[in-house]
Amino acid sequence: MKVLYVASEAVPFVKTGGLADVAGSLPKALLKEDVDIRVIMPKYGAIAKEYIEQMEHVYDGELEVAWRSKYVGLDKLEKDGVTYYFVDNQEYFNREGFYGYDDDAERFSFFSRAVLNLLPAMDFWPDVIHSNDWHAGLVNVFLKLEHMEDERYQNIKTLYTIHNLKYQGVFPKDIMQDVLGLDWKYFNNGDLEFFDAVNFMKGGIIYSDYVSTVSKTYAQEIQYEYFGEHLDGLLRSRRDDLFGIVNGIDYDVYNPMTDKNLFETYDVDSQDRKMDNKVALQKMLGLPEGRRTPVVALVSRLVAAKGLDLIVRMMDEILMHEDIQFVVLGTGDKEYEDWFKGLAWRFPHKVSANIKFSNELAQRIYAGADIFLMPSNYEPCGIGQIVAMRYGTIPVVRETGGLKDTVQQYDKYTQTGNGFVFSDYNAHEMMYSLKRALSSYENYEEWNHIVHNAMATDFSWNNSAKEYKKLYEQLVNK
Numbered sequence: 516m517k518v519l520y521v522a523s524e525a526v527p528f529v530k531t532g533g534l535a536d537v538a539g540s541l542p543k544a545l546l547k548e549d550v551d552i553r554v555i556m557p558k559y560g561a562i563a564k565e566y567i568e569q570m571e572h573v574y575d576g577e578l579e580v581a582w583r584s585k586y587v588g589l590d591k592l593e594k595d596g597v598t599y600y601f602v603d604n605q606e607y608f609n610r611e612g613f614y615g616y617d618d619d620a621e622r623f624s625f626f627s628r629a630v631l632n633l634l635p636a637m638d639f640w641p642d643v644i645h646s647n648d649w650h651a652g653l654v655n656v657f658l659k660l661e662h663m664e665d666e667r668y669q670n671i672k673t674l675y676t677i678h679n680l681k682y683q684g685v686f687p688k689d690i691m692q693d694v695l696g697l698d699w700k701y702f703n704n705g706d707l708e709f710f711d712a713v714n715f716m717k718g719g720i721i722y723s724d725y726v727s728t729v730s731k732t733y734a735q736e737i738q739y740e741y742f743g744e745h746l747d748g749l750l751r752s753r754r755d756d757l758f759g760i761v762n763g764i765d766y767d768v769y770n771p772m773t774d775k776n777l778f779e780t781y782d783v784d785s786q787d788r789k790m791d792n793k794v795a796l797q798k799m800l801g802l803p804e805g806r807r808t809p810v811v812a813l814v815s816r817l818v819a820a821k822g823l824d825l826i827v828r829m830m831d832e833i834l835m836h837e838d839i840q841f842v843v844l845g846t847g848d849k850e851y852e853d854w855f856k857g858l859a860w861r862f863p864h865k866v867s868a869n870i871k872f873s874n875e876l877a878q879r880i881y882a883g884a885d886i887f888l889m890p891s892n893y894e895p896c897g898i899g900q901i902v903a904m905r906y907g908t909i910p911v912v913r914e915t916g917g918l919k920d921t922v923q924q925y926d927k928y929t930q931t932g933n934g935f936v937f938s939d940y941n942a943h944e945m946m947y948s949l950k951r952a953l954s955s956y957e958n959y960e961e962w963n964h965i966v967h968n969a970m971a972t973d974f975s976w977n978n979s980a981k982e983y984k985k986l987y988e989q990l991v992n993k
Contacts, residue, residue, distance in 0.1 A: 516987055518545070518552040519641040521630050523623070523650035524613065525554055525599070528562045531613055533762070533898050534648060534678050537729075540765035541983070542597045544976030548984045553639060557626055558590060558601035560609035566592060570601060574636035580625050581696035587629050589636050600637060602629045614650075620686040621694045623715070627653035631662055640667060643987045645674045649684025652719025653695070656707070659722050660697065672990040675723035677716070679895050680737050680744045681820075684715030709745070720749060725990055727758045729896035730917035734759030742893055758986060761920050762896040763976035769905050776878035781907075783970040786963060789882065789907055796883030800867040802840050809956050810840045811949070812884035812908065814877050814899055817847030817855070817870075822890030822913060827854055828942035834862050837953060842880055844869045881906040885962075886952050890937075890945045894918050900934070904969035909962075910934040911949050921974065925955065925965050933969040 524530060526539030542552045558570075574589035588603030602608075607622040616622065627646075631654065634640060646654040655673045662668035690713055691702050702708045707718045720726055728734045736742040738751045750757060767773075771789075772782050778795035781788035790806045797804045815821045834841065843855050843866070852870045859868035869876060881887075887903035889912045896917030900910040904921075912918040914936050925932035935955075937948040956962050 516550045516643075516984070516991070517639065517641045518550055518643045518645055518987060519630070519634075519639065520552055520554045521627075521644060521646040521651040521654055522554065522556050523626070523648065525556050527594070528556070528566055528599070529559050529613065532678075533896070536764070536898060537678070537762055538647070540763070540768070540976055541980065543595050543765070544763070544980035545983060546596050547977075548980050550980075550984055550987065553598040553600065553637075553641075555600040555602065555630055555633075557608045557622075558588075558603040559613060560605070561611070561613070562601075566594075574633065576636075578625065578629055578632055579696065580621065580628070581692060581694055585625060587625075587633070589633050591637075600633070602626055602633065604629075620684075620690045620713070620715075623650045623684070624653050624690075624695050627651055628657050628661075630654050631657055631668070634667075641671060642991050643672045643674055645676065645983075645987075646719065646723075647676045648678050649682060649716040649719070652684060652715035652717075654719070655722035656697075656701075656718040660701070672725075672993065673723045674725045674727060674986065674990060675719045677720075677726065677728045677737070677895075680716075680728075680742070680746065683709070683717065683744065683746070685709055686713050686715070688713055717746060717749065720746070720753065723756075724993065725756050725758065725986065726750070726753055727760055727986065729759070730761045730920045731759035732919045733893075733895045733916040736893070736916060759920075760979050760982045760986070761917055762898065762901075763974050763979045764898060764901050764905065766905075766975045769902050771882060771906050774878055774882070776875045777882045778879065781882075783907065783967055786907070786966065792879065792883040793885070796842070796879055797840070799879070800842065800869075802842075802867055803864055808838065808840055809886060809953055810842060810884045811886045811888055812880045812903075813841070813843045813845070813888050814880055815845045815847075815889070817845045817851035819848070820892050820894075822892050822940070822945070823851050825890045825940070825942040825945045826888070827851075829946045830858060831861070833946060833949065834858075834865050837950070839865065839953065841866045842869070842884060843867065844872065844876055844880055846870055846872055881908055884908045885956060886911055886949070888949065889913075889918065890940075891915060891918060892940055897921070901974045904933055904972060905974060907966045907970050909952060909965055909969055911945070911952050912936055913940060913945070914938045921972075925968070927955070927961060930964055931968070933965065933972050 522538035524535040570590035578587040779788040855868040859866040894916040922934040937944040
């Protein structure tokens with residue numbers, strides 16, 4: 516089984532979001548399942564020099580971008596047993612950032628076309644091309660519209676994974692011929708048209724053999740109007756070919772026994788050392804030190820989708836009536852950044868607002884906190900709640916998307932469950948769920964049992980990799 520995994524970013528080379536974590540860890544897990552998987556991504560100028568120097572240059576050539584002819588190069592590098600390919604074009608990818616440029620349509624249509632045109636240079640003919648998100652949506656389109664006369668391409672199957680339906684790659688329609696070089700009939704028939712614009716993700720969905728997303732619940736949710744981002748009708752029409760596979764995390768990276776960012780390493784049987792992390796975190800952040808003072812954490816992008824309006828509505832009341840500390844880490848919309856700064860000013864002995872992002876501090880918060888708050892309005896999969904449980908920090912989440920699939924309500928009678936869940940998107944429900952968690956925290960034995968449940972839940976890529984392998988085999992035999 517040969518698979519080419521197409522992504523716009525991958526750890527450890529480039530990361531702006533969860534896609535990079537998936538692209539950096541899922542292929543390693545699939546290798547263990549005897550899948551010959553290779554990853555291809557743009558060669559960004561921001562990739563660390565140490566990796567650039569290790570790359571082997573394998574190809575120079577030209578690629579047609581509508582009426583233009585552009586340089587295209589291909590480099591490769593092996594990392595942790597996985598072969599990574601890098602599509603090189605300095606004009607498009609040697610920039611300070613990765614996305615948000617006026618020519619993003621041209622940049623990522625170039626990347627998608629290059630993936631297919633560079634297969635002969637790789638000497639790797641995949642059974643399946645597995646492309647991800649809008650940046651690689653046109654891979655499926657170009658495969659079906661430009662390569663079907665070449666028998667080497669005819670048996671390649673396609674899987675397209677949606678990591679977040681909200682971000683679809685929508686561009687003005689004049690790119691159809693000027694950038695994509697495609698006939699207008701593929702716009703006029705609705706394949707790429709989206710409210711009189713071009714939609715890369717829509718094309719990726721229509722031209723793929725199978726579609727997947729990053730949790731079973733999210734695969735169901737996006738077929739409804741509320742979550743469907745105007746593509747719910749299309750996704751309902753593909754329901755028989757739509758699958759949900761929950762993301763995992765890299766247990767080599769997220770491991771409280773070996774994490775060098777922690778003040779103290781620990782495991783499920785050494786909870787006292789987890790408490791040592793809490794006290795050290797409190798000291799570092801200037802909060803009163805107390806082993807039994809519950810620390811509630813929020814590590815998140817500070818945007819509305821993360822349910823922050825629920826926190827804004829209730830956190831003052833919670834802090835006034837509960838003996839807790841609240842630690843925030845993240846950046847995002849200025850209104851939320853300012854609000855959390857104001858909260859820390861109003862409750863200086865209870866709140867630490869860290870309006871930045873630091874991987875080291877994030878890991879220390881995961882290890883040092885007791886409760887992880889994640890009241891998302893929607894959440895395709897979510898990684899925060901999974902990492903938190905790996906570190907024995909108990910999530911309080913809203914029942915949506917991947918949060919529903921990974922966090923089960925704790926039942927004190929059966930002693931099952933690994934967190935606390937509320938259903939409706941409601942500030943008081945969030946507060947009551949948090950109070951249930953705080954009530955359990957007061958019972959040392961009960962809390963210790965919940966922590967054991969959370970840390971014992973397997974969120975490695977092992978199970979998900981098996982599901983992906985099964986899906987690839989199903990595709991090839993389709």
